[in-house]
Amino acid sequence: MTKFDVRTELESVINKSPVVVFLCKAEQGWPVEFVSDNVVKLDYTVEDFESGRINYADIIHPDDLEYVHSEVSRNSGEGSIEYT
Numbered sequence: 001m002t003k004f005d006v007r008t009e010l011e012s013v014i015n016k017s018p019v020v021v022f023l024c025k026a027e028q029g030w031p032v033e034f035v036s037d038n039v040v041k042l043d044y045t046v047e048d049f050e051s052g053r054i055n056y057a058d059i060i061h062p063d064d065l066e067y068v069h070s071e072v073s074r075n076s077g078e079g080s081i082e083y084t
Contacts, residue, residue, distance in 0.1 A: 014038065022049075022056055026076070029055035 001009075014021055015038045024030035032049035039046060048054045060068050 011037070024056045029057040030072075031055050 014036045017038070018041070020039050020042060021034070021036040022032055023034040024032050031052060032055065035044075035046055035049045037046060039049070042059070044054065044059070049056075057065065057069075
């Protein structure tokens with residue numbers, strides 16, 4: 001299987017799953033570098049995020065934003081390069 005075939009297969013699996021994948025920059029508001037096509041399930045488009053019109057922080061419920069921010073900061077302080 002070539003890299004292209006593997007990528008195509010992975011994209012297919014992700015886009016058929018209920019999970020939306022986001023890759024965000026470690027910057028204010030968490031700008032989105034990549035979002036899976038199935039973000040349409042949340043009534044957004046890939047372009048909404050990749051254009052910068054919407055950041056990841058914009059879709060977090062306001063009541064949860066402080067908690068998520070503190071968790072990301074804590075994980076970063078511990079040297080973690082990812083947050084789930």
